[in-house]
Amino acid sequence: MQIGGTASHISLGSLQPIEMDISSSNMITLNPTTNRKRLDQKQETICIFGTGDFGRSLGIRLLKSGHQVVFGSRNPQNSTLLPSGAQVLTHADALKESNIIFLAVHRENYDFLLALSNLLDGKVLVDVSNNLRINQYPESNAQYLSQLLPKAIVVKGFNTVSAWALQSGSLDANSQVFICGDDNKSKQQVMDIARWLGLTPLDQGSLLAAEEVENYPLQLFPMWRFPFIISAGLTVFFFLYSVLIKIIYPYVQKNENNSYQLMVSIPNKIFPSVSLILLGLVYLPGVIAAFLQLYRGTKYKRFPDWLDKWMLCRKQLGLVSFAYGFLHVFYSLIIPLRYSTYLKNARYIIAQTKKNSTTDVAMVWIWRSDAFYASGVLGFSVFCLLGITSLSSVSNAMNWREFRFVQSKLGHVTVLLCTVHTALLGWNKFLMLSRYKWGLPPSYLLSMMIPCIVLALKLILIMPCVDRMVTRIRQGWERKEKCSGNLNI
Incomplete structure (x- = not known):
């Protein structure tokens, strides 16, 4: 969940992937100039060092896109697993065939490149490697x-795309490719290849950004840690x-054994309570940010780090809240069973029968129960709408005003x-x-504090x-304040 219309703040330099929809052809629409550039590239030969899963998958994708591919291998004869249509040569011979080399080997195996240093002079070496840990x-x-081979032009890229993504196509996986390097012309060449493959280069x-680019695929749900905790x-x-x-209280006070409630009753109190609190935590940083801007009289000051990080994970908080709400719905459905x-219920009916009495209709309780169920159904329905519109494929089809209306306006309606x-x-x-066991308030009171x-x-x-x-x-207005006799804006 995200909040539209609130003062959101994004950390500079963060590598947050922006998902986008790709057409069924897996190709991005380009202007005529770019198409002519692609026609020029079509006959270009791409060299790949490394015959592992990633190297083979990249070779297959390049061949399907119209490129000529040559693999550099220590044993060119042992090439049964490589895609048909690709040449397999020794490393030295492969370098003579191409000016762009994709290095799909681990860092521990870079030493073999020292003997090829002269052949790499002025050539673009694309490092696609990742490490085992950050x-x-x-x-x-x-x-x-780059230090090992100063004559080569090193570009970092394609390390955020898996071998599975290359084989299955960008419709089945993230299509983004992070590219960084010191030579702009070489970076552009690598970005053009990524576009040709139907990927989205960034x-x-x-x-210097290579360290952050290499650490990105090693992060384990970085934006989900706070919501999970x-x-x-x-x-x-x-x-x-x-x-x-x-x-514990019934057992101590009345010697009653209610341990059976551990399976359904207690979870059905936990899920709605946690869901409501998390939903409140989605929208609380937005209102805090608004009051902070009112206090400061400007939007041009950074938020505190804790508020900035909190606002960046609102979507994840909302999705976890939605999951807990979904569990509450299913647990509520099985209660009558x-x-x-x-x-x-049977004991109550038997007791009424023995007393030969009936319970009078209380309109207040009828209205209360119907309002209780109606508000729950409506609240969960709007909650589902928030969850659906948080999907990238749906949000990308909405303009900013529509997204803001759903996530902000309807979001607060959901909280209400x-x-x-x-x-x-x-x-x-x-x-x-009597409801306060050992002086403790009911759990529903605790869950309402943050939303209220x-x-x-x-x-x-x-x-x-x-x-x-x-x-x-x-909109950019700033409050004027006197400071040392001067007006500062």
């Missing part, structure tokens, strides 16, 4: 290669809290509906002291006088 070496592989600057912490907290209230629920749904569940129970704060702050922000001021600041 910052494994003092310098990046590309920088080490220029990351000089070879928060959701795991909340899950453990509400589990222990519910066990204390629902199992439980044996304990059937037994409870889900909070109302939770409030109707509790109704007036929070006023009953978000709604209260948002209510202030949508007031006309405040909204006009926020809009002016985000």
Whole structure:
């Protein structure tokens, strides 16, 4: 989930992939000038050092795109696994056939290139290697290669694309290729090859960026760590809290064994509570940022690092919240099928029969239950819409105003509906002291705290006088302040 219309801030230099849809032909539409350039490249021979999975997959993709491919190998005779149509020569002979060489070998095997240093003079050497862990070496592989072969023009690229992605096509995997290097002409040549393959090249600057480019594919869900930590912490907290209230308290006070609630009842209290809190955490940084801009009177100051990182992972927080909400829906659907629920209803009916009495219709409780279910259904429906529009294939088909309306306007409506749904569940129970086991409030009260704060702050922000001021600041207006007798803007 993302918040449209709030003051978002992106860290400079971050390598955040931007997914885009590729047509069924796996080719990107180019202008006539680029098409003529491609025709010139069609007969160009590309050399590949390395006959492993990546080298073979790259060779297949290049051959399908119309390039001539020559592999450099220590044993040219042992070439049964290489794609048909590609030449297989020794390293020295292969270098004579091409000016662009893709190096698909590990850093530990770079030494064989020293004997070929003279043949690499002025040629473009594309380093596609990755390491086993982040910052494994003092310098990046590309920088080490540039020091090892000063006569070659080293370009870092294609390390973010897997062999599977090259074989399956960009429709089945990320199509982005990060490119960096010190020679702009050589970088452009490599980027043109990427475009020819139907990939999306992204220029990351000089070879100094190679370290960040090499670390990127080694990161394990970097934007998901904070959401996972928060959701795991909340899950453990509400589990222990519910066990204390629902199992330990009845056992100590009444000698009741309610351990069966560990399977359904307690999880069905954990999931909605965590989901509602995470949903509130999606929109809380946006309102904090708005008040911070109001306080500063400008949008041209960086947010604190903690707020910046928080805002960057709002989408992940929202998706985790959606997953917990989905679990809550499924657990709620099986409640009537439980044996304990059937037994409870049967005992109630038997007790009423023995007393020969009936329960009067209470319109307040009828309205409450219907409003409870209606708000839940509507809230989850809008929540599903937020989740769908967060998909890149859907969001790319929307303009900014549409995306902002769904993610911001309807997002706050979702927070409101889900909070109302939770409030109707509790109704007036929070006023009953008997509900506070050992003085502890019910879990639904705890889950409503952050969403209520978000709604209260948002209510202030949508007031006309405040909204006009926020809009002016985000359009570039700055508050003038006196400092040492001068007016600073």
